[in-house]
Amino acid sequence: MTTLPRVLVAAPASGHGKTTIAVGIMAALARRGLTVAPAKVGPDYIDPGYHALATGRxxxxLDPxxxxxxxxxxxxxxxxxxxTLADVAVLEGVMGLMDGRLGGDGFASSAHVATLTRTPVVLVVDISSTSRTVAATVHGLATIDPELDVVGVVLNKAGTPRHGQEARRAVEAVGVPVWGVLPRDAAMHVPSRHLGLVPAAERGEAAATLDHIAAVAEEHLDLDALLTASRTAPDLDLEPWAPAAALPSLQSPRPEERALHSSRRGVVVAVAGGRAFTFRYPETxxxxxxxxxxxxxxxxxxxAALPEGTSGLYLGGGFPEVHxxxxxxxxxxVHQIRTAIAAGMPTIAECAGMLYLAETLDDHPMVGALPARAAMGRRLTLGYRExxxxxxxxxxPAGTRVAGHEFHRTVTDPPFGTSAAWDLGGRTEGFALDPAGTGRATLVASYLHTHWAGSPSVAGSFVEAARGWGHDAPRPAQPLSRTTPARSTSLADPLRHHGDxxxxxxxVDLAVNVRLTQPPGWLAQALAEELSTVAAYPDPTRARDAIAARHGVARDQVLPTSGGAETFTLLARALTPRDAVVVHPQFTxxxxxxxxxxxxxRHVLLRPEDDFALTAEALGQIGDADLxxxxxxxxxxxxxxxxxxLRSLVRPGRVVLVDEAFIxxxxxxxxxxxxxxLTGLLVVRSLTKTWAVAGIRAGYVVGDAELVAALAEHQPHWSVGSLALRVMIETATPAALVEADRAAEEIAGWRAHLMRGLHTLGIPTAGGDAPFVLARVGxxxxxxxxxxxxxxxxxxTFPGLDTAWVRIAVRDPHTIDGLLRELTHLHHRRTA
Structure with missing residues (x-):
């Protein structure tokens, strides 16, 4: 008998916000000091990552x-x-409350699992496009199945307090209590991509996002009512699932066989993890x-190498295509895994693991253990498989039956090998290969995700195979040593050298400081619309007004430019300085x-021992410069x-240009x-890096109106195209500025991750407030x-620096981890 207070968070359909609210409830309860047991209905890997982050478990x-x-x-x-024993369990549903396997009449739905586990249900309903009508939806879901116990409702995305109260009264009138109303602007946001939410393990700011979601849940939800309702769940009259009890090989009635199994423990199985391989069930x-x-x-x-003594490899799901x-x-x-698999090391690769073992993935060379190439496709493949x-x-043995699930947008060419792994009842799928000629397939790779709790014999078979290979087979080859690289070469004109x-x-590009691989969808759509206007000559008026409003300056203090760099050419044409100073190291x-x-x-060189700061000594070296x-x-x-x-540099007769391209x-x-x-000042801005529009060249200068007019006199007609002007307009909106600031916070977290890694390796760095890091790597x-x-x-190529310095563009933590791996290898080679 198991006593377990519990609730299941469900919704009328996908998209109502049940994941963020379920995670918010988990995190808020955990913050109260409760031990929360999380669970997920359906074959999901991503949401459970946020559950684990919220609860620490x-x-x-739970998928029938x-x-x-x-x-x-x-x-x-x-x-x-x-x-340990939990105080409460919070289960997150899947799709709509009654939606399960197609053709199965609700089999494997949230309602099915709620019935199997006798768990009270709390509904999350998006009311952004309705008000009183939501009561009919709630009433229908609460009464459609007498086995279901709908104990409360959370109303999500209310436009105004009045809107929320209207919906609340209607729902309470049908006899279901409302435990909270969340406003539309609660900012409970988790980013998504082609297969759903971005996994928690890939998001450097996931913990901060979780804190915010928990705070919103605490503020808007009646968690005490939820806990009270959770305690109405009846006891579970059963024994918890136990992995040892599930394995047939451990249930032998003969004591000598059980003793033999115990004496043969210790085989090492490597299981892929990290940010690229985040999908696996804990029962595996x-x-x-x-x-x-x-x-x-x-x-x-x-x-850099398989764990010592590895005799089996399990590669689960994830997003290798992203990394x-x-x-x-x-x-x-890569070389060691390929060699070990060729030697017959037992290997299971599910979906992402199969892509990793292919010859190529989106034209990037992979392990090459499978005779196939993989690439992103247009169509989502999704569904249960027997x-x-x-x-x-x-x-x-042949004929082993498993229940599984497919969920991918990639395809392989060929789709399966000469020896396919699975019969899916109408088509074959995957690869089952015997590269070492052992008489049975030692490499099984396919798109099929399987939950081994449903077919535990495969775990026992796999471990026995690994144990046999570990005793009898050659060890994996040692990692390849790296070749000695060529040294740097001289440049014809260092001032004209750029990261591209x-x-x-x-x-892997860590040289160019462009944040995204493509513009955000809303900006790309605006640019596509602008293409219909390009028959006319561009007019910068709206862009100047948008920029002026964004910075609170007059229109005559703004000049749109073809990228921030055009300002430098205009400056050189418009002014005749007698003593021009560039503070270096600086953009050349x-x-x-x-x-x-x-x-x-003339150069004023800032020194690394001063952390490249504008010290009093450096300011003194500027002297009487007029630029x-x-x-x-x-x-x-x-x-x-x-x-x-910087403002202290301004004086009569001097022009101060400040390049704020990355601010x-x-x-x-x-x-x-x-x-x-802005008297005596010119401030340069670039939009190309943050918004991934380097090919469009969008920038502007804001400053002293007389200086801006002088620059404008030297600007060719129509030097700034219509698309660049549209970028300036769209990225000056309040919504775009909020998105940019959110991106800046994310970059700050990624930069901190990079700097911590560099400092761990003893590599000095400079600064700390840009989307790149200057590092003295040697x-x-x-x-x-x-x-x-x-x-x-x-x-x-920057005055004041030598070949020991490099600039590293800040990227996501997974990419940075790869760079740190290489730097660690190089460090070990140098100190060996």
């Missing part, structure tokens, strides 16, 4: 199709009692361990433009100079010079990284 997948009706409640009890590991394996997690992006380049550059591990194995394999010259299609384009126009340029150019935050140092220090990547744009007195390291597949921006 693994989330149990995958595990059988009889195991659903025991698995829930397992989650509530292991590793529990069954492997119960069968006698020592499970060690392997991160294919970071780890293909990072995975491909881990050449030592599968029968076609050949003897490390999962069991460092990259190629074969390299201003100096290049001044020299091209025939001006002499001063400085970046903020400075490219490449990432130093954000105090606005007061929109600073949360709150702190230290910007826009918003105050001479020759840039070339070594390039040889390993990574492009970073060389530092020696």
């Amino acid at each position: 693994p989330s149990r997948t 199709w995958l595990v059988g009706e009889g195991r659903v409640a025991p698995l829930l009890a397992r989650g509530a009692t292991h590793p 590991v529990e069954l492997l361990e119960a069968a006698g394996a020592r499970v060690v997690e392997l991160d294919p992006a970071r780890d 293909a380049r990072t995975l491909a550059t881990n050449r030592p591990l 599968a029968t194995s076609l050949v003897d394999s490390v999962l069991g 010259a460092e990259v190629s299609s074969e390299l 384009e201003p100096e290049a433009a001044l020299r091209a126009a025939g001006h002499e340029v 001063v150019v400085v970046g903020n935050p400075t490219n490449p140092t990432g130093v954000l100079h105090p606005a007061a220090t 929109d990547s600073v949360p709150g744009e702190r230290e910007t010079l826009l918003g105050g007195d 001479t020759g390291v840039r070339e070594a990284l390039r040889d390993a597949g990574w492009a970073v921006r060389r530092g020696d």
Whole structure:
């Protein structure tokens, strides 16, 4: 008998907000000090990641199709009692309350699981497009099945308090209590991509997002009423699921066979993890361990070798297509896995694992253990599958039956090998290969995700196969050593060198500071609309007005430009400085433009021992210069100079140009010079980096009206195209500014991750307020990284830096982990 207070969070349909609200409830209850057992209805991997983050416990997948009706409640009890006893369980439903397997009359639906586990239901209903009519929806769901116990409702996305109260009264009138009304602008937001939410393990800011969601839940939901309702759930008259009890090999009636099994423990099975392989059920590991394996997690992006003594490899689901380049550059591990599989090491690869073992993935070289190429496709493949194995394999004999699930947008060419893995009742699928000629397939790879609690014998078979290979087979080859790279070469004109010259299609790009791979959808749509107007000459009036309103300045203080860099050319044409100073290290384009126009340029070099700050000594070196150019935050140092220090440079007869091309990547744009007195000042902005429109060239300059007019006199007619002007208009809206600030916060977290990793390796860095990091990695390291597949921006083209410095563009933590892996290898080589 298991006593377990519990509720199941469901909805009338997908998209009502049940995931964020369920996670918010979990996190809010955990913040109260309660031990919360999370669970998910349906074959989902992503939502359980947020459950685990919210509660600190693994989330149990409750799917009658995958595990059988009889195991659903025991698995829930397992989650509530292991590793410790929970105070309450919160189950998240799937799709609509009554929606299950197609053709199954609601089989495997949230309602089905609620009935099997006798769990009270709380409904989440989006009321953004309705008010009183929501009562009919709630009444229908609460009464359609007498076995269901709908105990409360959360109304989501109310437009106004009055709107929310109207809906609340209507619902309460049909006899169902309302436990909260969430406003539409509660900002409970988790980003999505092609297969749903971005996994929690891939989001550096996931914990901060979770704190916000928990705070919203605390503010708007009656959690006490929810807890009271959860305690009405009857006791579960059953024993929790136990992995040892589920394995047939451990249930032998003969004591000597059980003793033999115990004496043969210790085989090592590597299980893929990290940010690229986030999908696996907790029961997979529990069954492997119960069968006698020592499970060690392997991160294919970071780890250079298989764990010591590995005799079996399990590669589960995830998003390798998102991180293909990072995975491909881990050449030592790729080689070792390919060699071990060729030698017959038992290997199971499900979906993402199969893509990783293919020859290529979106043209990036992968492990090459499978004779297939994989790529993103247009169509989503989704659905339950009943599968029968076609050949003897490390999962069991031919005829082994499993229940599984497919969920992917990729395709393989060919779709299956000469020896397919599974008969899906009408088509074959996957690969079952015997590369070492052992007499049975040692590599089974397919799109099929299986829940081993529903077919536990496969875990026992796999561990026994790994144990046999571990005793009899050759060990995996050691990682490949890296070749010695060529040293850097000289450049014809360092001032004209830019980061795009460092990259190629074969390299992971950490050299160019463009945040996204493509513009946001709303911006791309606006640009597509603008194409219908390009027969007319561009008119910058609306863009100037939008920028002026965005910064609170007059129209005559704004000049749209073809990228921020056009300002430097206009400056060089419009002014005749007698003493032009560029504060270096700094973006070299201003100096290049001044020299091209025939001006002499003097350097003021900031020093690394001062963290490249504008010290009193540096300010003194500026002297009587009548033109001063400085970046903020400075490219490449990432130093954000105090606005007061920059304003102190302004004096009669001097023009101060401040390049703020990257300040929109600073949360709150702190230290910007826009918003105050602009006399004697020109402030340059670029939109190309934050909004991924480098090919359009969109920027502007804001400043002293007389100086702006002088620049405008030297600007060619129509130098700024219609698309660039539309970018300026769209990105100046309040919604765009909120999105930019959210992106800046995310970049700050990613940058902190990169800097922590560099400091752990003893690598000095500068600055800390830009979408890039200047790091002193040592001479020759840039070339070594390039040889390993990574492009970073060389530092020696910036005055004041030498070949030991590189600039590293901030990317997502998974990509950064790959770079840190390579730097760790290089460090070990140098200190060996």
